Amino acid sequence: MRAIALSDTSSAPRVLDIPTPVPGAGQVLVRVEASSLNGFDIAVAAGYLQGMMEHRYPVVLGKDFAGVVEANGEGAKKYSIGDRVFGVVMAPYLGEGGFGEYLIVSEQFGIAKVPEEVDIAIAGALGLAGAAAVASIDAVSPQAGQTILIIGATGGVGAIATQYAAATGAHVIATAKPGVETDFVRSQGAQIVVDPTGDLVAQVKAVSPSGVNAILHFAGEATALPALLMEGGKIASTLGFGPDKHPTAIAIMASADEATLNRLSADVASKQIRVPITHTYALAEVPEAIKAFPTGTLGKLAVKI
Ligand SMILES: NC(=O)c1ccc[n+]([C@@H]2O[C@H](COP(=O)([O-])OP(=O)(O)OC[C@H]3O[C@@H](n4cnc5c(N)ncnc54)[C@H](OP(=O)(O)O)[C@@H]3O)[C@@H](O)[C@H]2O)c1
Known part of the structure; x- marks a missing residue:
């Protein structure tokens, strides 16, 4: 073969x-x-x-x-x-x-x-991007009306996670460069877009002065991110930023078990995610x-x- x-x-x-x-x-x-x-x-x-x-x-x-x-x-x-x-x-x-x-x-x-x-x-x-996206979303369980920041929303994991986050009724702030990347993350459900090539912390503070409830970390450096969290907020990271680095952080390991795969394919079939x-x-x-x-x-x- x-x-x-x-x-x-x-x-x-x-x-x-x-x-x-x-x-x-x-x-x-x-x-x-x-x-x-x-x-x-x-x-x-x-x-x-x-x-x-x-x-x-x-x-x-x-x-x-x-x-x-x-x-x-x-x-x-x-x-x-x-x-x-x-x-x-x-x-x-x-x-x-x-x-x-x-x-x-x-x-x-x-x-x-x-x-x-x-x-x-x-x-x-x-499979893999979907499993990583649902594990990350489940780890921070965004609620309607809360604000969630997604770093790396332009990628495979980030795009699917953006759709799941938007479906909960949370306000999604996503990273994307101006132009096609911004159009793309908006098409996935992001309401506010911040440019990852600029000062990310300053941009997020400008649009959400009291901080965010949760952060999904799929790209870039994470050390400055905890400063953006409100009291009780969490960071889920597929890049190994875990509790050894910050007490709010959860390191995600995607699990492609049958139940997760069935959940993902059912959500695609029902058009909840694309x-x-x-x-x-x-x-x-x-x-x-x-x-x-x-x-x-x-x-x-x-x-x-
Ligand atoms: N732990 C696990 O179980 C697990 C499972 C799946 C994936 N992962 C990891 O999770 C990460 C995301 O996966 P993926 O498949 O979505 O990767 P991907 O498709 O490469 O997505 C990453 C996205 O982030 C953007 N990006 C790069 N640097 C950035 C920065 N500093 N700030 C904001 N955005 C930035 C990239 O844009 P450019 O292309 O323009 O740079 C790209 O669009 C990867 O590192 C992957 O290895 C881990």
Whole structure:
């Protein structure tokens, strides 16, 4: 099968022809149709996880996946051949990934069915960013009338979190540069936009002098942020800014359990949230997309397998 993979410790991601994986006991073989780029993939491609996670070469990149169940391994019976499924590759080592024509995953964790109403391309861009967004929102539980500041609202996690926050009736202040980024975050539900290239603290204090009830930290430096919180406020961070750094901070680790995936796909099916795919790459274009990802990404960058 064709996959975007690393062949060894020193290689860059490229299209490789590798053996189609065979599902083991309790595993499902998925014919992947869609995926998307996440910061984690960029980190793997850059070699940042060397020494932190076992690499089983060839290492296929891609955390997200959506496709169709092609076969079941021994004892696996949760899904039937032909079921449309999506999720996040959660194996404790690097090896299988969503940027390949086939993928084996455990049937127990990181996989769920795609509801009829949800397009497979949308499901392929939903898993990791959606799971991080709901975990962050749940950690600070914004209430109607409260004010929430979202740093990195222009990204995949930030856009989905902005939609969830706006749906609670909270006032959303989002970071975005003037122009298309500002239009984008407003389209996701942000009411007030602050420019992250300027003095963020001063801009937020100007629009919300008594501070904000909650902060979602998805980008940039967090050390100045606690000064913006009202009494009792919380910061949820996907970047590891946790209680060791400040007592108000909660470090988020996205969990792509079946219940979370079902909640996300149901919210897409009911149109409570939209997955803001701004560009779709062909599989062979992924190495270029990985180079482009760190600068100027808006929403989700999808991959069509
Ligand atoms: N802990 C977890 O479980 C977990 C799960 C998912 C994601 N994450 C992490 O969470 C972060 C967000 O994920 P993502 O997929 O949304 O990434 P993303 O798509 O790259 O989004 C980050 C966004 O923030 C913007 N940005 C960069 N620096 C900024 C700054 N100083 N202030 C305000 N905005 C800034 C970026 O704009 P430019 O592109 O213009 O720089 C980009 O639009 C990533 O670091 C990712 O690795 C963690």
